[in-house]
Amino acid sequence: MDRHSGKELSERVFLYDTTLRDGAQMEDISFTLEDKLRIVSRLDSLGISLIEGGWPGANPKDREFFARVREIELKHARIAAFGSTRKAGNSVSRDPVVADLLEARTPVVTIFGKSWHLHVRDILGLSREQNLSMIRETVDYLKQNGREVVYDAEHFFDGFDDDPDFALETVRAAREAGADWIVLCDTNGGSLPDAISLATARVAKDVGGALGIHAHNDSELAVANSLAAVLAGARQVHGTINGIGERCGNANLVSVAPNLALKMGFFVMEPAALARLRDSAAFVSELSNRALPKNMPFVGESAFAHKAGVHVHAVRKVSRAYEHIRPELVGNRQRILLSEQSGRSNLVEKARQYGLSLEDGDSHLSTLLARLKEMEYAGYQFEGADASFELLMRQALERTDPFFRIDFFRIAMGRGEKDGYAEATVQVRVGSQSEHTAALGNGPVNALDNALRKALSTFYPEVRHISLLDYKVRVLSGSAGTASRVRVLVESSDGRRKWGTVGVSENVIEASLDALKDSVEHYLLTSGALRHGE
Template identity: 50%
Template sequence: MSKSISIFDTTLRDGTQGEGISLSADDKLKIARKLDELGVHYIEGGIPGSNGKDIEFFKRVQQLNLNAKITAFGSTRRKGSTAQEDANLKRIIESGAQAATLVGKSWDFHVHTALQTTLEENLAMIADSIAYLKQQQMELIFDAEHFFDGYKNNPEYAVSVLRAAKDAGADWLTLCDTNGGTLPHEVYEIVSKLMIELDGASIGIHTHNDCELAVANTLSAVQAGARQVQGTMNGYGERCGNANLCSIIPNLQLKLDYTCIAEEQLAQLTNTARYVSEIANVHMPINQPYVGNAAFAHKGGIHVSAILRDSRTYEHIEPERVGNKQRILVSELAGQSNILSKAKEMNLELNPENEETKQIIGKIKDLEHQGYQFEGADASLELLLREANGERSELFVFESFKMLVEKNAGAAVVSEAFVKLRIGGQSIYTAAEGNGPVNALDNALRKALVEHYPSLREMHLSDYKVRVLDETEATASKVRVLIESQSLQDRWSTVGVSANVIEASWEALVDSIRYALLGQQLPAHHGATASGTQGIVNH
């Protein structure tokens, strides 16, 4: 039996039915190109003619010359009509897609309740539609909607639906767990029986995640004989989502020894998942298996000590195989191993026997106790470690800042920041407005520095988060601010903590600037060096 699995991606169709996900035609084309690079075999682009975006997608995707088969989605002909006069089927043909996915009812309850027609007419609708599209030389995937519910309720009719599709020429018979309520052992048993009953049929599987079992159900179907899997990147989809290809592909390939995509393409999985997340503008869960930022992150000191000896002690695969990487987290739970590993990542040599190294471990734990969190603020952590290694040199010295926030009746709030600092022997005083206090501070600080450090023009604040640390103190609570910044080449995060949100923001903001300037020198024309200057922020 072949161990090769066909990967059918429906991110651009079923995935867009997820709450909060909306993709433009340009977005769809970008994702299609990325999926093609990953090596998926089918890319379901949408429903031709249903909306302007999908019409544009099918028109423009032909110009990309992708290796994957572009697939158009639609339903069977309407009851009481013919396939030749069905507008939906005509649009599929006109789309120029190489393959078509037709969905048809396989649960008798749906035939009577949703379609309000007879069981015989439903079989005719399926057979006529498939035969018509096959006459147009299209590859045909038949999605048997609600198949598992239908099989459990009326197995004879559910199988007759598949036979009708197969006899009409369908290339793939896809079993859909549309409501997501089937269990893995049920999937395995049912697919195993069908492999015998429908000898020679190519079976696919399409599952939903309503019971958190979409991936498990997909794996069960494959082990029972299915050879095509349908799913979406990051599990996007209606309700609780579709089966997550980011878990299915490595599970099949690395755990069960099936062939899905090439090894070098598998190494692009994490990058692809995060790319799709960015385009869809949907936050990617940090703990998502295989591709999440925390999938291979280690925090406990005992764990870190062990993986530094051999990563297999706490990692089930080498992260690089799916394009991810091992991360060592530093927190109040950290031991010496965590600190030394992080320093090594940053090309810093810390002596474990050195008193400064022991002090920095103690300092980090004390800061975490105060509310700082360095797991998501690697840039602030690196600055601390460089200071412990004697590398800290300040390119500017903060003296003061003032804020003015004014609100007049009927007018917008105006925020203005005044920043005073020194570069070398020169005192600089700037003022700038912003759409809020933090934006005003950012603008004023940047305005003071950009003449001396032009590279700051390339960086900008990309995310800003505030977390209340003790809600019992109400508006007097201490807060933690996380700022994410990025330049043309890099992205980094910094942290600040204070009972004053402006001060916490300032700490994170200054750390962000300091990190951006790592490796730069004090401007020579000032005739001064950074040595001996006082640090800007003392945590």
């Protein structure tokens, strides 16, 4: 019986998160101690059952983590320390790795051992019996010290394929020694779902007890393999948030959880927690210093985005015509994209989202559609610049005047005594009044951004809340060399929400200013700012 849900074990699949250990082994990822502690709290709020914190004796940061994490009051999760079976030649009571595992004082300890004869014979140079003794003695010793033991059978599926009797013998040794969970590991990530299913079912039949799956994504099958193992009897799934991990990554729990819950009928977390899945994925992505992939299933920005006109026409009537689940179940939302492939349905649906009145027979539709395709032909792209298109639609439908106009700008670049500098001068006009100012920046675009908001703050103090999050430049055609046309995409935020704008020109500074201008205009328009003088 699960102590949190009251559900029988057969109805529940327990999620075991290894973001902080296996996930942190991914190239270009390095979590700080504070990052790790924040991630623990976020995972606990989702209802994750077990959180693997790392190797307690591997480095000072992990040692400190296990001391600090005890200060966090967890509501759902328990912390696991990770390590290996005792080293050959060591007594288990004197093995430093085992000692570090106990010193971490976690309720759960996860150890890995060898299940593939190739590793035992050719890598470690040990006999079969020596390997089995290492497994038995380590599991037994940890159980005697009051720990719940998760035994990771490393390379189990490769070992099962090579010598099934030996692979089964290793997990049987762990089970007989008292391991609470036997977790079958596709360590090389090369197995196929049918092989995973066959081997897991064999372990369930011959060894029994609580089983888990730990899949890597080298064949892009980690999620599929995890689901196949569950269908064959596994009830614990190891993985990471966003699938980060060694080489090609681990099973992505952000995909595993909704598949198990929404499609296979297992309990993995409360519906309210599942609805926070997208926010949690973005949170871990931010701390990983990586952008959340737009096309990530379930939680990516494009997961429920529709571009083709025929698709939009359909989902406006019945969303499940092109959506496999309701986006809000995982905290996502439907998006209607605008491009040269757009049809009238895209524009009508987009207007509805903006709170504008536009019907299928409206005369503005043809004008807007033609304008959209004309602008995209010139190099504009609105898929990442919704705010710019909203301004375009509002100007066409509401005939509203802009909050401000830019009379002129100038950029000066130079080098001082030590460092280079950029200075931007901008004159803005609001109604009949003008403001002329200058600002420095660490580059021409930053200086321009600073000068524009400095000038506008005289009329609209709230623009100080805007910050530039991302800035991208794409050369649209290389045939003209340095005079080529460029597209600038800017992402901005006020600390609560984010929006994207676009500018296009042969002059990268001018394109940048257009995108920045749209960003500020959109913020003023959608934040309820009063026009100056009203």
